[in-house]
Each structure stands twice: as structure tokens, then as C-alpha cells.
Ligand SMILES: Nc1nc2c(c(=O)[nH]1)N[C@H]1C(S)=C(S)[C@@H](COP(=O)(O)O)O[C@H]1N2
């Protein structure tokens with residue numbers, strides 16, 4: 001179940017690599033992975049996932065079927081230095097506050113959340129505002145799989161093979177106007193289906209996130225519709241979410257229902273909740289502590305110990321140039 005991928009072209013320096021030395025103990029990992037495969041958790045996962053998969057959904061019937069298997073894009077395989085996180089863990093330990101703040105309970109509460117039919121409304125500075133059904137909207141694109149590291153601001157991390165389309169390519173197809181400088185994404189609001197949304201005293205539902213247009217157009221930015229070679233689970237953001245591997249996880253918004261093109265920098269959900277703790281850019285940066293904890297190290301799901309956090313989560317080679325004109329403080333906040 002857990003696949004181990006080791007790339008010959010290691011991109012970590014010797015110093016960084018040695019901080020991950022227990023990763024090299026591949027045999028012990030394999031043994032643990034084997035034990036995991038037989039454990040109750042994996043059986044329970046099988047049930048969850050089969051339960052969350054709706055065979056009548058359009059994914060199964062058409063779009064995804066026509067596009068599977070996705071072509072593998074290993075261009076950005078820095079993450080491959082780490083074993084891929086077991087699918088059961090990535091599917092049963094989630095942040096999706098619309099449902100609950102309890103990570104282990106999200107999958108169960110999301111189980112019957114309706115993800116079909118789904119539409120996305122496009123508005124703001126765009127040639128033509130309109131609502132699109134998801135399936136025809138995605139149809140022209142071919143899917144690719146990318147193995148990315150993923151780092152939550154709470155200092156846990158995982159490595160996931162996502163399936164999706166380059167976000168920039170997708171956004172360009174919506175014909176934004178040339179004066180666009182930001183893009184904003186808005187989530188769904190269904191308090192009858194999502195207990196977390198019934199509490200609006202602290203959170204300002206629905207979820208909303210935004211990127212500078214250069215970030216959104218960057219080749220690393222992915223609009224994900226699948227994971228582990230299958231459609232996205234509901235708890236992981238079905239039917240469509242963002243994946244921005246160099247940023248803290250909360251920027252990778254799940255369950256997108258609206259896309260807006262802006263000229264001014266839009267407000268964002270977490271920045272509005274706690275501006276001192278969560279900024280606009282939110283790039284992974286071990287040197288800037290969260291006001292309540294250090295970001296130097298991270299816990300990797302399914303593995304003991306802690307590991308060094310890398311600047312831009314290890315993707316600096318690709319994204320650092322985006323921020324060369326931005327004052328250092330803003331790289332994180
Ligand atoms: N709509 C929505 N998207 C969201 C969140 C959320 O609460 N609601 N949580 C974010 C956070 S904090 C993280 S770490 C990731 C978790 O993604 P995962 O559950 O697939 O690991 O989703 C992000 N996207």
C-alpha cells in the first residue's frame with residue numbers, strides 16, 4: 001500500500017539530509033508500513049473510502065475515467081525524498097473546519113456531503129462572469145499526478161500524490177482581464193450539512209482564500225481533483241481544491257465554488273480570524289515562528305520523530321524568485 005519512492009537526484013544538502021537520517025532506515029519503514037497495512041486503521045480506511053466514493057458520480061462515470069491513469073509529472077519530485085504518506089492517514093487526519101476542528105472526525109462527518117452536481121461561479125475582472133458546471137469546465141484539460149510535500153502551519157507534514165491540472169492553465173481559460181493582480185477562491189456554505197459551519201461566532205463562513213496572480217500562474221500551483229490515483233475524497237476537498245506545496249496548508253483551499261479576479265489584494269479567511277498568526281503569503285519558513293510555536297521542525301504523519309522544515313517547504317528553487325521584491329516579513333505573514 002505505502003509506496004517508497006527514492007529519486008537518484010537528491011536535492012537536499014548533506015546537512016539537511018542528515019537531519020532526516022532515520023528516513024534512510026528504509027527497512028524499518030517498510031516493516032512499519034507492512035504492519036500498518038494489516039492494522040485496523042487500514043481496514044477502517046478501506047471502509048471509509050469505499051463509503052465516501054460514489055460510483056454514480058460523474059468522476060467515476062466520465063471525467064476521471066476518461067483521464068485515468070493520469071500522466072505522472074516527476075519534474076517537481078523533491079518530495080520523493082520522503083516516503084509517500086499512507087493513503088489511510090492522509091484520508092483520516094484532516095483539517096476541514098466546515099465539518100469540525102477535530103481532525104480524526106472529518107472523514108466521518110463528510111461522508112455524505114454532496115459533491116455532485118457541482119458548479120463554479122466565475123466573476124470579478126473577467127471577460128464574462130458566469131456559472132460553470134464543473135465537468136464541462138474541466139473536460140478540455142488532461143490530468144497529471146504530482147507527488148508533493150504538504151506542510152500544515154500546525155507543524156505536521158505529509159507527502160501525497162495529487163492528481164489535477166495546472167492552476168495557471170485553468171485560470172487562463174477563464175479569460176481574466178489584463179489588470180487582474182489577485183485571484184480569490186470561495187468555498188461552500190451548507191450549515192445543514194456541516195456542523196462546523198453552524199458555529200459562526202468565531203469563523204466567518206464560507207472559507208475564502210486568495211493568491212497573487214503570479215503565484216496562481218506558477219507552474220507548481222495545482223487545481224486538484226484526485227489523490228493516490230483516485231478521485232479526491234470528500235474529507236480532502238472533493239470535488240476540487242487548491243494545492244500550493246510551498247505554502248502552509250490553509251492556503252490550499254478545499255471545496256471551491258467561486259473564483260473571483262481582483263485588482264486589490266483580497267482579504268483571506270485565516271488572516272481575518274487571527275491577523276497576527278496568519279498572513280497573506282503564508283510561505284513555509286522555518287525562520288519565522290508562529291506566535292505560539294516554532295516552525296523549525298515538523299512531524300511527518302506516520303513516522304516517529306521530527307524533521308527539519310525547509311524554506312518554501314523545499315520548493316524555493318522554483319518559487320523563491322516570485323518574492324524577490326517583497327520585504328522579508330511578508331514572505332510568511
Ligand atoms: N475549505 C477548507 N479548506 C481547507 C481547510 C478548511 O478548514 N476548509 N483547512 C486547510 C488546512 S489548515 C489544511 S492543513 C489542509 C488540510 O488538507 P488535508 O485534510 O487534505 O490534509 O486543508 C486546508 N484547506
Ligand SMILES: [Mo]
Nearest residue numbers: 152153249250
Ligand atoms: Mo493547516
